[in-house]
Amino acid sequence: MVKVAILGASGGVGQPLSLLLKLSPYVSELALYDIRAAEGIGKDLSHINTNSSCVGYDKDSIENTLSNAQVVLIPAGVPRKPGLTRDDLFKMNAGIVKSLVTAVGKFAPNARILVISNPVNSLVPIAVETLKKMGKFKPGNVMGVTNLDLVRAETFLVDYLMLKNPKIGQEQDKTTMHRKVTVIGGHSGETIIPIITDKSLVFQLDKQYEHFIHRVQFGGDEIVQAKQGAGSATLSMAFAGAKFAEEVLRSFHNEKPETESLSAFVYLPGLKNGKKAQQLVGDNSIEYFSLPIVLRNGSVVSIDTSVLEKLSPREEQLVNTAVKELRKNIEKGKSFILDSSKL
Numbered sequence: 152m153v154k155v156a157i158l159g160a161s162g163g164v165g166q167p168l169s170l171l172l173k174l175s176p177y178v179s180e181l182a183l184y185d186i187r188a189a190e191g192i193g194k195d196l197s198h199i200n201t202n203s204s205c206v207g208y209d210k211d212s213i214e215n216t217l218s219n220a221q222v223v224l225i226p227a228g229v230p231r232k233p234g235l236t237r238d239d240l241f242k243m244n245a246g247i248v249k250s251l252v253t254a255v256g257k258f259a260p261n262a263r264i265l266v267i268s269n270p271v272n273s274l275v276p277i278a279v280e281t282l283k284k285m286g287k288f289k290p291g292n293v294m295g296v297t298n299l300d301l302v303r304a305e306t307f308l309v310d311y312l313m314l315k316n317p318k319i320g321q322e323q324d325k326t327t328m329h330r331k332v333t334v335i336g337g338h339s340g341e342t343i344i345p346i347i348t349d350k351s352l353v354f355q356l357d358k359q360y361e362h363f364i365h366r367v368q369f370g371g372d373e374i375v376q377a378k379q380g381a382g383s384a385t386l387s388m389a390f391a392g393a394k395f396a397e398e399v400l401r402s403f404h405n406e407k408p409e410t411e412s413l414s415a416f417v418y419l420p421g422l423k424n425g426k427k428a429q430q431l432v433g434d435n436s437i438e439y440f441s442l443p444i445v446l447r448n449g450s451v452v453s454i455d456t457s458v459l460e461k462l463s464p465r466e467e468q469l470v471n472t473a474v475k476e477l478r479k480n481i482e483k484g485k486s487f488i489l490d491s492s493k494l
């Protein structure tokens with residue numbers, strides 16, 4: 152029996168995410184919260200004849216939404232328009248995530264918190280520092296959702312390989328190809344680092360390899376441009392978010408993960424292999440990085456650093472560039488909480 156809460160459930164991401172989780176066999180109770188329209192969306196989904204119940208709450212009912220929730224997904228916040236970076240969303244979304252995480256700390260202190268809102272690189276540090284201040288922080292319970300980067304990398308790898316060899320799409324199971332890539336780092340532009348684990352595929356891609364890297368790093372922009380002011384990724388994000396949440400939920404039942412090398416943007420100190428990860432990325436002070444995680448009972452119990460041990464020179468370059476930007480993003484999130492407590 153697992154209660155899942157979605158904060159920001161009425162939005163472009165929130166609605167399809169709610170639908171997908173209403174269909175999940177791992178959810179027994181779905182609680183939807185938003186500052187607008189969540190009651191109606193909850194009622195709508197409650198007519199679906201799956202095993203879970205579903206209730207939408209009004210903006211004054213965050214306590215009821217969160218009470219007994221074991222998993223909380225946060226897609227609340229403003230999305231990008233053309234010309235904006237994810238970092239430009241910080242001013243609007245930092246306060247939203249701070250107040251929602253404060254409520255989680257109060258009403259569901261043991262919940263696993265999955266942060267979808269952008270900029271993930273700064274909002275996860277905000278979530279962590281908020282909980283630390285409340286004395287409620289557990290390192291394995293806060294995860295920045297970077298799974299859309301993996302979903303994209305898997306899709307694009309097959310696309311580019313098919314340009315070289317059209318038979319790949321016809322003869323091979325695409326999911327076999329999917330297992331040959333992972334994504335680490337952060338969730339914005341050059342902080343996103345796709346790693347092709349089967350290096351023979353890098354040779355096959357040849358000149359397309361750089362295009363592949365760029366497309367994974369800037370895949371979000373592709374959607375922002377195509378939507379022409381109507382927002383950013385919603386449906387593919389809902390798919391990636393629901394997949395990620397299902398892996399968290401499966402781990403409550405000790406079921407093996409379906410996704411190999413499922414990554415999340417996590418707080419490294421306090422996690423098994425966290426120090427090792429810091430050393431391998433060449434910055435002992437970097438506190439957050441997206442890496443493949445090991446989940447148990449819904450929480451991250453350790454990080455898998457093996458991907459960092461076999462980096463090619465090009466991948467090392469990508470890591471160095473990412474770390475420089477990430478350090479700034481992380482600091483920005485931390486100081487939003489730490490500086491406000493000095494006032």
Ligand SMILES: NC(=O)C1=CN([C@@H]2O[C@H](COP(=O)(O)OP(=O)(O)OC[C@H]3O[C@@H](n4cnc5c(N)ncnc54)[C@H](O)[C@@H]3O)[C@@H](O)[C@H]2O)C=CC1
Pocket residue numbers: 158159160161162163164165184185186187226227228229230231240244247251266267268269270271296297298299300338382383384385388
């Ligand atoms: N991690 C990732 O890979 C991705 C992250 N995102 C991010 O997800 C966020 C949501 O995107 P969309 O759903 O497209 O935006 P949207 O504007 O369609 O929906 C956001 C929802 O949040 C709600 N909201 C605002 N303040 C709230 C509060 N204090 N409490 C509860 N709900 C609140 C709004 O009422 C709205 O329903 C954005 O920040 C976007 O950048 C989007 C795609 C991918």
Ligand SMILES: O=C([O-])CC(=O)C(=O)O
Pocket residue numbers: 230231237269299370371372374375383384
């Ligand atoms: O691009 C955006 O703003 C939304 C997002 O994070 C993504 O699609 O990866």
